[in-house]
Amino acid sequence: xxQVEQSPPDLILQEGANSTLRCNFSDSVNNLxxxxxxxxxxxxxxxxxPSGTKQNGRLSAxxxxxxxxxxxYISSSQTTDSGVYFCAVSNTGKLIFGQxxxxxxxx
Amino acid sequence: xxxxxxxxxxxxTQMGNDKSIKCEQNLGHDTMYWYKQDSKKFxxxxxxxxxxxxxxxxxxxxxFSPKSPDKAHLNLHINSLELGDSAVxxxxxxxxxRSEQYFGPGTRLTVT
Numbered sequence: 553x554x555q556v557e558q559s560p561p562d563l564i565l566q567e568g569a570n571s572t573l574r575c576n577f578s579d580s581v582n583n584l585x586x587x588x589x590x591x592x593x594x595x596x597x598x599x600x601x602p603s604g605t606k607q608n609g610r611l612s613a614x615x616x617x618x619x620x621x622x623x624x625y626i627s628s629s630q631t632t633d634s635g636v637y638f639c640a641v642s643n644t645g646k647l648i649f650g651q652x653x654x655x656x657x658x659x
Numbered sequence: 660x661x662x663x664x665x666x667x668x669x670x671x672t673q674m675g676n677d678k679s680i681k682c683e684q685n686l687g688h689d690t691m692y693w694y695k696q697d698s699k700k701f702x703x704x705x706x707x708x709x710x711x712x713x714x715x716x717x718x719x720x721x722x723f724s725p726k727s728p729d730k731a732h733l734n735l736h737i738n739s740l741e742l743g744d745s746a747v748x749x750x751x752x753x754x755x756x757r758s759e760q761y762f763g764p765g766t767r768l769t770v771t
Contacts, residue, residue: 600759645756649702
């Protein structure tokens, strides 16, 4: 099955800093999603991005499908950005999740 | 106007009991899923239904039985609960197997 690796596993930022999270995957996919799991456990959809670039406010994502990686950019981070960021991919309908990046934004 | 809802939100029960978790989506999607998140936050698919038909069944013990009475509902019944079943169970739905999946709020199951 597809392997998904996220880096870094942990990240501590000062409020206002920028960051880049990476997701590598081992096979071609027709679905790639980024999620934010907040401290209350909710999984919030950030991007559905099997290819290309998207932006939503301070967040943007790029997937280079031919090279099998995706990047999530967080600019001007806020304390509310804290939580776990998951990348998940699929080519069969079942999402395969990475192990996540735990982000802590300090005030 | 909750898109994917689950009940209950929390479930505490003893080993050996049987319990059910219910999931409903009001998005008009054809495909629904159950995922399990363990204590290390690792998320893994358990089952998927498309138009009430089982299409994905990962290596899940027979004690877990999903049931889809209609396209909008996918319930999970667990028999003879074990300590290792303690986890957060997420329901999700999507228009089809390639589309964006939307997750419910999760059900935290604790088996004592």
